[in-house]
Structure formats: C-alpha cells, structure tokens
Amino acid sequence: MSGITVNLDCEECLSHVANTTELHLHPDLDEDDELLKYIWREYLHPKQYEWVLIAGYIIVFFVSLIGNSLVCFAVWKNRHMRTVTNYFIVNLSLADVLVTITCLPASLVVDITETWFFGNTLCKVVPYLQTISVSVSVLTLSGIAQDRWYAICHPLMFKSTAKRARKSIVLIWVVSCIIMIPQAIVMECSSLLPELTNKTSLFTVCDEHWGAEIYPKVYHTCFFIVTYFAPLCLMVLAYIQICHKLWCQQIPGSSSVLQRKWRTFQCSAQAPAPGESVRVRTSTVCAEIKQVRARRKTARMLMVVLFVFALCYLPISVLNIMKRVFGTFKNTNDRETVYAWFTFSHWLIYANSAANPIIYNFLSGKFREEFKAAFSCHCFGQGQKQTKRTRTRTSTDSRKSLSTQVNNMDSVSRISDQVV
Template sequence: MHIIQQLSVLILSIILFTDFTVINADNYVEEDVDEIAKDNMTEECIGQKEFCNLSREDYIAMLNDYIYPHTYEWVLIGTHTLVFITGLVGNALVCVAVYRNHSMRTVTNYFIVNLAAADFMVILFCLPATVLWDVTETWFLGDVLCKMLLYFQSVSVTVSVLTLTFISVDRWYAICFPLKFKSTTGRAKTAILIIWALALTFNAPELVVLTTEKSVPLRFELEYLVQCLATWSSNSDLVWHIIKVIFIYTLPLLLMTVAYHQIVKVLWRSEKIPGQAETIKLAPAEQTQLRSRRKAAKMLVAVVIMFAVCYFPVHLLSVLRYTLDMEQTDVITCLALISHVMCYANSAINPLIYNFMSGKFRREFRRAFCCSTASDLENFTTLSRITTSKKRPCDLMTFETRAQGRNVCSTTFIHSSYKDRYILT
C-alpha cells in the first residue's frame, strides 16, 4: 500500500512537471514570435507610422491618389498646354518666315531666329517634363535626363538673354554710331556661335552636380517622390543662384536699358536718319525708313520688357528661398508654379509680339498658312528699290513666280500698302 502511494506521487509529479515545461515553452515561443514581428515591423515601417499596416497595393494606391492632379493643377496643365502649342507653332513660324523671305535675312532677324530656336527647343524638351514634375512632385525620367533637361533649360535661358543683349548692342552701334561699325550677317553668325559657346560653358556646373534623390523615405522600393536636385551644399547653391541672377538677368537688363535709352533718344528726338547731315531734308522713302526703324525699336523693347517681367518672379523666389529660409507652404508652392508658367510663357509670347508689331513677320505668318496664288500676284507691283537706281538681275530679286508660262521676277517691294514693310532696318 505504501509503495502504491509513492508511485502515485511520482506519476503526479512527472505530469505536473511536464505541463509546466510545455506552458513555459509556449510562452517562450509566443515571446519569440512577438519579437520577430516587432523586428519585421521595424524593418518595413519606414516613414509615417499610420501607413505601416498598409499592404503594398494599398500603399501604392495611396501614393497614386496623392500625386493625382487636383483642380488647380488641372488649370496649370491646361495653361502649360496652351503655352506649349503657341510656343511651338509661333517659334517655328519665325524661323520659316526668315527662311522663306530673303529680304528678312537681316542681322537683327538672324538673332531673332536664334532666340526662336532656343525657345522652341526648351518648350519641346523641357516644358512637358517640368509640368509632370510640378504636378506629381516626382521626377520620373531618371538620372541622365535629370542632368540633360535641366542643363539644357538653363542653357536656353542663357542663350535668350545673351541674344537679346547682342541685339541691343548691335542696334546701338548701327543707330547711334552708324559710321564706326558695320554690322553684317557674317558677324551675326559668329556672334551666335559665341553665344552658344558661352551658354554651354557657363552652365556646365549643373551638368555635374544634378542628380536624382528621394526626398521622402518610402516603405517599398518605389519611384515616387524622387527629386532632381543639386548635390552640392546649400551655401554653394545660394552662391550659384546669386551668380545667375547677376550675370544672366540683372547686368544684361541694365546694359539693354542703357542701349535702348540711347536708341530711343536718337530715333525719336531727331527727324533725320543717323549718319546724314542735319541740313538734308528727308525724302519720303527715308522718312519711311525712319518709321520702320522706330517700329523695330519698339518691338525689341517690348521683347526685353517681357523677358524682364517673366523671369523676375523665378529669380526673386530662388534668392528668397535661401536667404530667408522660407518654409514650403501652399502659398509658396503656388507662387513657384506661377513663376514656372511665366518662364515658359516668355518663350511663347515673343512670336506674338512680332506678329502684332512687325508687318513683315505678320505677312510671312499669313503666307505660311495660305500659299500665294496667282490672284495674289495681281496686287503686286514691280517697284525698284528706292535706295538705288541700278537695275538688278532676275536672280537677285526676292520674288520669282511663273505667270502665263513665263518667269516673272519682282523686286523686294510689292503693293504700295506694304512697301514700308520691306525696308531693311
């Protein structure tokens, strides 16, 4: 009996020990699972904690909803689309107009074509990428295009301001000192090459420092919220923007202001063509030439004013963002988007200025849309040049048409209502 009791106690002890061991093992397993879950949660949960429980699909859907355009952004897209179409068509027409009409191949118009070519390329290549970037807050085009497109955009702006500066200097010499400097198309072509060389060299640092970086940490490897940024320090970035504001905006505008002020004084405070004696009374043709030069000066001044107005906000924001350490509020974001629109609008508005203020460009724009017919030629007259009495051979004349089976050559002047449009400025 005593032996049976001892065996019963021994069996009960073994059972209790076994249960205790199993319970402790289960507790250890649960604790290990909790620790592993915590470790996994720590590794996967990057960014804000309220998004840690989202699956990959839900997380991507949330990001897509975030970058989807809002109402005001659709207005921005529509505005850029209008600028895109207007800029491409207008700048292409400027190049076509000068190419088709030999009488328009003047020194000033060569510079205008260079300006139009730069504007055309920046609108075609840079505007769509910038709109996508502004709306989605993401640079989707990779590291290479980050360097190339932003670099080319800066080059185009530099080409524009240098071209306007060269035009003002050329007109200043031609009008204020006509006997000291002879402006030729060959020198204009050389100046254009110099302009592009300077622009490519000046903006070379951006080609080195620009790269893509993720501005916000994401849970998964996703190409969202990637930015195209410069890798140098904030101080270096500030210095670079100040240099651009001084040399690519302020100093050229001061030079152009002085040049056009002198040009206006000469053309409007005198009733003679520069270079002629005071006692010579202007003939009707010379009066027409003076009016033509005044029109050209007004057009160029309007182009410079529009450049100054359109690029002022973006330069101002660039400097204030670094000097005042402004936070990225909704107001600042809106102002930045508007400043971007104005920069691209400047590239599209120049052809409109030419159309409204230059009869030559206006007529060539119309010719680009509707080809001249035989009925149009009835309005043309074969007037000889008013600046010379020598006859010119057929191959040197501007217009050459066929009528009634014969070659009919006319001079650079057509119907009397258009004659003042073809005086070279």
Template structure:
C-alpha cells in the same frame, strides 16, 4: 521614376512578426505624401495652361524660322538674331515644358537621371542664349543708329556671334549640369489614390556645400539677368535719345522730307519691337528668379516651402515659358514682313507657288487693258526686307522695283497667282 507599388501604408506591414521596437520607431519616422500635388480641377487647369503655351511656342517659333529661312530678303543681321531667339524658344518648348508640367503635377521627380540633367541644362542654356541674344540685338541696333558711320555687322560675323553665345551659355551652365542628379529620399513615400505607396525621388543640384549653391545662384542672377538688363536699358535709352534728336533730311523738297519721315518711322517701329521683346523677357522671368533667390536666401519654414513649391513655382514656370510663346506674336504685331511671312506659311499648302516670269504679271488679260509698269525708288530698311549690315551681308542695295496695283514686286520672286496671294512677295509701296 515609378517602381512596383509596395504594400499599403497602414503601418502594419512595417512591423515584422516579432514586433521589434526598432521597426516600430522606424514606422514613426516615415513620411507619406500624396502622389498628385493638386486636385483634379487644378491639375486640369495646369494642363490646359501649359498645353496652350506649348502649341503657341511650337507654331509661332516654327513660323519665325520658316519666314526667315525661306525668304532671302529676310536674312538680315537683326533677323538672324531673332531666328536664334526662336530656336532657343523651340528648345524650351520641346525639352522643358512637358517635363516641368509633369514635375509640377506629381510629387517628386518622375523621370530618370539623364532627363533631369537634360531638362535643367537645356532650360538654362536656352535662357542664357536668349538673354545674350537680346544683348547682341541691342548692341547691333546701337551701332546702326547711334554710330551709323561705323563698320556694320555682317551676316558672317552675326553667325559667329551666335556660336559664341551658345558656347558661353554652355560654359555658364556646366556646373548646374554636373551637379544635377536624381536621388531617392529615405523614409519618404508617395501614396496614390488606390492607397499604394511608391518611393520618392528628387532632381536637385547636389553641391558639396550648401553655400556653394547660394553663390552659384547669385552668379547666374547677376550674369544672365541683372547685368544684361542694365546694359539693354542703357543702350535702348541712348537709341531713343538719338531718334528723338535726329535731324531732318539733308535734301530739300517734299519728296525728301516724306522719305526721311518714313525712314525714321521704320526705325522707331523696329526699336519698339525689340524693346517690347526685351521688356517682356524681363517681366516674364522676374518671378521665377525671385523665387529661386527666396528659396536660397529666404530661410523658409516647411509650410512656406510647401506653398512656394506647389503653387508659386508652377505659375512662375508658366509665365517664364509664356515668354517663349509670345515673341512671335510681338514680331507679327510690330513687323509687317513677319506678318506677311506668317500668312504665307499658312497658305503654302493651300496655294502652290506660281511659276513664271514677270511678263505674265504685266501681260494683257482678257477683257482688261494692258497694265502699266511703274518703277518706284526703294531704300534699304532696317527691319526685315533690307539690311543695314552693308554690302558684304548680301542685302539688297537701293534700287528701283516694279510697281503693280500699288504694290512693289521683288525682282527675284515669282508673281502672284490668279487664285492665291503670296503675301511675302509683295510689299505696299506706301509702306516702304
């Protein structure tokens, strides 16, 4: 919120022509701060660090949304929650990362009152929606693994749950949005490199009493960090115990044993991925929560408060925002379906989709023998391709799919073209 620069702060302009003692006293009480909080090398480091996570956040979470929405077999209950996580991370990247970077580089708040409220509200709602979504994922996995015979969560109920999550996030952040405001700091000015001074503005929560802010911070910490974390720890511990004590397959034979082992490994990989997402979220946001509690309850001195504001908060914000950029990396590392979807998204512009029936895929090609069509049994998975949410969710049921070149092709998708490999349309038969 930059205005016209005032006169240079050399002290002479503060006195009028008669040099009154009142204005001389006012000059003594004025405070001047540097317009930029950091030196050029430190500021450049912050810009590069925030720019990297911004690009990762935009590209990675856009790929997650593209992969889930484009492929029908990816629209499972768990993936709908992962899609909601990606949307909340995109909101953090768009509305919070740029404004937070500028706020950490420049002393005071350089934007208007609407941006102050919007940035605080979106960041708080995104964090709340993310942690509530992680709890919903843990509950859904808990019901499917620990209580497999209970009614599964359908896609319609999952979407309703997501709507409730955002409503709760808005409700719990309403007090912050109402109290956030931009005010001008009296007798405090900023000085730039050209020795020009500017008024200082701050974006802060203007509570009627200071104690109310402390209570609200404690409520937020309890409801959107501590309690959800404890709940996830309990449920994932029960899930791990269930998987460790899981009995072998009921049917006899080597094929049944191998199939049961593959199903158990699939579930373990999915649980590992979800636990990593929850754990990384917990560690990424812990420093920022610690600083917020320290500011409200630590009774810091002015030098300590300056160090925390100028150096600790930028790093804590960066670490919290890095969580929004790292989730797609975790999905790609632990889940092959997401990995193939990401690769297909990158190749979408270079490799146009091939159209045609399955007869083209199994027809005789010049100089080659007629390819044989082999069918393999496919069981539902809980990590992307199939869904555990039951028939009502629209997920594919166990069936038989054609096997060509050691890969299973989906019945409702076009075959691979001769020049491009459309990866999400086929899955290695030995990984099903």
C-alpha cells in the same frame, strides 16, 4: 530656371506620409495598396488650379512650337528677311523651341506630381538644357540691343553684317554651353522618403547637391547677375539711348530740317535744272523719313520683346534667390501657396517662348505677312500664287505711296522756295 523641381525641404508636409509608411511597411499587399491610394489622393491627384495649369501648359506648348517654327521658316524662305536682327530673332526662336520640346513636358509632370520619373541621366540633361536656353535667350537679346545701338547711335563705329551675326550666334551657344556645365554636375536624383525607395518612385526629386552650403549661394547669386540683372540693365540703357535718338531728336520731316537741307542742296548743287533739284531733295528726305520710321517700328518691337522677357523671368529669378541664397522656404507654414507660386513661375518661362511669335505678328508687318500666307494657303499652288499677288500688290502700293510722297513734297518745296 536653374533646376526644374520645386523641393521646398518641408518636413511637415511629408510627416503624415512618413508616419503612414512606418505603420504599413509590411509585405501585405492590401496595406501597400492602401498607402499608394492615400499618396495618390493627397499628393498626386491634380488640384483645381493644377487643371488650369495643365491647360495653360498645353496651349503654350502648341503656340510656342508652331509660332517659333513659323518664324524660322519665314526667314529661311525669304531672302529679303535675312537681316542681322532677324538672324538674332531666329536664334531666339531656336532657343524657345529647344526649351519647349525638351523641358516643358518634364516640367509639367514634375509640377503636378512633385516627383521626378525620368532617371538620373535626364535629371542632369533637362535642367542643363533649360539653363542653356535661358543663357542663349538673354545673350541673344543683348546682341540685338548692341547691334541696334551701334546702328542707330554710333553708325560709324561698327559695321554690322550677316557674317558677323552668324559668328556671334555660334559664340553665344558655345559660351552658354560652357558656363552652364556646373548646373549639370550638381543635379542628382534623391528620395524624400528613403523607406519608399524600393516600393515606388514617388517622391523622387531631381535637385542640386552641393558640397558645402556656401556654393549654391555664390552660384545662384552669380547666375542671377549674369543671366538676368546685368544684361537687363545694359539693354535698358541701350534702348533708352535708342529711343532718345529716334524719338527725341530732330529727324527729317520737320519744316526747319527740310529748309536747312534744301538750302545746303541749293548751295552745293552745280547748276542743275530746277525740277531735278527739287526731285533729288525730296527723294533724299523721303528715304530718310522711311528709314527712321522703319527703325522706330523695329525698336518698338524689340523693346516689347525685352519687356515681356524681363516680366516672365522676374518671378522665377526672385524665387530662386529667396530659396537658394536666403533659404526662405525651408520652414514655411503655407507650402501650398509657395508651391503654387513656383509652378506659375515655371509656366511663365514657357509662356515667354510662346509670346515672342505673337509679338512679331502684331508689331512686324513682314512677319505678319508671312504668317498669314502660311495659314491662309489651302494648297501649295494656290497659296504660292496668293503670296505672289500679295507681294506684287504690296510692292505696287509702296511705289504709289512713295511717288505720292514725292509729289506732295514737290508741292511743299515749291511753297517753301517761294517763302524763302
């Protein structure tokens, strides 16, 4: 997360290369070739699990790029999808696209070769962009949780609008770019074997260089708290209250609530016609039931997104704290296992970017409809007609469903009026 390389500071793992280098530091070409072949065979050639990792990176790259692009396109294309929550979702997708394009290829090369090939400038830029995307993602999820908390638990305290959402998104990017500047300052290229510097760029690492030992401990502790632990705790508390409001409290639809609302309507109405009174009551209750169900679906989708984010970023957060704060891996005896954990945790970060569009597809009917329309159209005209037919059919079905609900509620109301 903070820093794209996995420099475990393991002297034992490079001792053999150092000894071999001392024996072959002669201008003889054959000896240099022999040394490079040894390095390739023992350190650079992908191992079995790394071939699996390469395939996983390729799959994640295309799924993330295509899926998040479709999310942005769906909201941009359809005016009815330009809600406050969807604005934040688009911002989350943009952060995922950023990290996928700029950081995933470099991370794959570094994890496989254990070498930074891209120079000192990109050594500062790539980790900086990566940490910005992490900050943008967690702040966006926090903004979504706050918006849903106000809308459901305290609707009269704060009125959320699209204009405020856009301002919040701009603020999120500005804050993320500012607070992650130290990450760009401390990243520098260095060679694990200085005697090979003029011969090859192998074993060049892009890592943090702090002035004193206390600085990385303070920075990474604050980084963990600000970008993971504290926002996650606040979001969990917000969604607990949202769940309690939507699922645990009485909502419109139960008989007691219906009768209580209908008595209120009957007392407050100024002598309307009987049929009109029932129709007004049932329409109001149906609208409330529909709103609660829509909010439940949205809350369920957002909670799954939050859970996947917490799960994917947990390994790298813990490993970074163990490495940077406690220095756990300085003298490790099982370097291969530790290195495998780091490479897998890096892959999980990018897998989270690919997972979000899949979650939207399964848990949001609107996004699923747009994704299907994008993939099913073989030509522009045919796809446009099919999309219009689908939307018309959906609109007709929803009207039929609503009228059916109203008729059913009319029947229930008559029975309830007779009982009351």
